[in-house]
Each structure stands twice: as C-alpha cells, then as structure tokens.
Amino acid sequence: MPSTLLVYLHGFRSSPRSSKALKTGDAVRALSNKENTIEWYCPQLFASPKQSMGMVTNYIDQSGADSIVIIGSSLGGFYTNYLAERYACKAVALNPAVRAARELAPHVGMLTTYDTDEPFDFRPEYIDELKVLQVEKITSPERYFLIAAKGDELLDWKEMVEFYEGANQLVLDGSDHGIADYGNHLPKILEFISK
Numbered sequence: 001m002p003s004t005l006l007v008y009l010h011g012f013r014s015s016p017r018s019s020k021a022l023k024t025g026d027a028v029r030a031l032s033n034k035e036n037t038i039e040w041y042c043p044q045l046f047a048s049p050k051q052s053m054g055m056v057t058n059y060i061d062q063s064g065a066d067s068i069v070i071i072g073s074s075l076g077g078f079y080t081n082y083l084a085e086r087y088a089c090k091a092v093a094l095n096p097a098v099r100a101a102r103e104l105a106p107h108v109g110m111l112t113t114y115d116t117d118e119p120f121d122f123r124p125e126y127i128d129e130l131k132v133l134q135v136e137k138i139t140s141p142e143r144y145f146l147i148a149a150k151g152d153e154l155l156d157w158k159e160m161v162e163f164y165e166g167a168n169q170l171v172l173d174g175s176d177h178g179i180a181d182y183g184n185h186l187p188k189i190l191e192f193i194s195k
Contacts, residue, residue, distance in 0.1 A: 001037060005065035006193070007056060007083070008042040011074030012097075012104065013114050016042040020073055020094065020182050027186055031194065039065060045076070047120045049100075049129040053079060060087065069193045074155070074177065075100055081135040084143060092145045092189050095152050095177055098163040101130040103155065141166030145192045147185055149175035168192060 006028050010018050025040050032038035041059060045052040060068060060083070068089040072080030077096020084091035097103045108124050138144055144167035148160040151174040161171060170188060175181055 001035065002066045003064075004036065004038045004067045004069060004193075005060065005063045006038050006040055006069045006071065007060065008040070009056070009070065009072035009076030009079045010042070010045060011072075011076050012107075013111060014073070014076075015113060015115055016044055017115055018073070020179065023183055023186060024071060024189070027190055031190060039063065045079075047122055048126055049079070049133055050126075053082065053133060056083065057086070071189070071193075072096065073179075075104070078130070079133070081138060082133045085135050085139060088140070088143070090143050090145075090193060092147070092192065093160070093164065094147050094179060094182075095149055095155055095157075096146070096160060096163075097155055098159055099134070101127050101134065104130065138164065138167065142168070144168065145189065146170070147172065147179065147189075149177065149179055151175045152177045 008021050008024055010016060010021055021042050025042060028038055028040050068087050070080045070083045070089060071092040073094040075097050077093035078100040080091045080093050105127050108122055110119055111122050112119050144164055146160060146164040146167050146169045148157040149172040150157050154177045
C-alpha cells in the first residue's frame with residue numbers, strides 16, 4: 001500500500017496548536033485510507049533552525065514513506081523550501097518567509113510564544129543558521145503550491161510571487177499573515193497534494 005508522510009511546519013513563535021495546523025491535520029487525517037495511508041507529522045520546532053531541521057530530516061529519513069509532502073507557514077514556509085529541495089517532494093508554502101534571515105534579524109533576543117507566552121531566547125547565531133538553509137531558487141516549480149495574501153502585514157506578497165515563479169499560486173486579495181480565511185482554501189491544498 002502506498003504511504004505518504006505529510007510534514008506540517010508552523011511559523012515563528014507559533015506551535016502545532018495553531019489553527020492552520022489543527023485544521024490541516026484534521027483534513028489530512030480524513031483523507032487517509034487503507035489504499036493510501038497518510039501519516040501526519042507536526043512537531044514543535046526549536047528556536048534553533050539547525051536543531052529544528054536536524055529533528056525533521058531525521059524523522060523523514062526514518063519514516064520509510066513512499067512519498068513526502070511538506071506544508072509550512074511563514075518561517076515554516078522557509079523551512080519547506082529547504083526540505084522540498086532536499087527530498088525533491090511536493091510542497092505547500094503559506095505566506096512563506098522567503099528570506100528568513102533578513103526578516104528575523106530584528107527579532108534576536110528574548111521572545112515569547114504566541115499561544116502559551118512561554119519565553120525563549122532567539123540567539124544571534126540562529127540568523128547564521130537560517131542563512132545556511134536559504135534556498136536561492138526552487139528547482140522544480142511544479143512541485144510547489146504558494147498561497148500568498150496581499151493583506152499580509154508582516155511579509156511582502158510580491159516577493160513570494162516572484163520567488164515561486166512558475167509554481168501553482170493562489171494570491172489572495174486581502175486576508176492577513178495568518179490567513180484568517182484559511183479553511184476556505186484548504187480544499188485546494190488537499191487537491192494539490194492528492195494529485
């Protein structure tokens with residue numbers, strides 16, 4: 001029986017309990033059946049990009065799945081590019097930070113997570129770790145699906161559209177960085193990953 005490992009990567013200061021992660025997880029588990037089993041993997045990422053990618057690649061390498069799909073939001077979208085290039089797999093990027101080192105450099109220091117207010121230290125060396133993971137150009141645009149919101153208050157949607165040139169793209173008029181109307185677009189994501 002074919003099996004798919006679906007990896008969901010949350011954004012900066014977020015968690016597997018984000019509404020997008022929960023909605024995607026429910027939808028993916030509903031898609032899974034005996035003919036095509038889909039394993040859902042949505043880990044809590046570390047503050048360290050190197051540590052986060054070490055954990056995720058280790059999990060993927062040991063999974064034994066026939067195919068891999070990566071979905072990532074914001075910083076998770078940045079990681080998605082790195083993993084999709086490494087494993088030559090399908091990828092969905094949700095308002096991705098295409099240049100994460102540049103975007104996060106101003107945030108070095110003590111921060112808290114959004115849902116639990118748990119403090120964590122975002123260290124200067126993590127910016128260097130992000131630079132190491134930077135994908136300059138995606139190699140097979142047809143493997144990617146971008147959802148970019150023109151109303152994103154944190155990242156530039158035009159930069160996303162340019163970075164994913166040739167990829168499947170859904171550009172939303174309005175919306176926001178968190179993609180408040182995400183549930184409306186989930187069917188298109190499921191259709192893309194099921195092809």
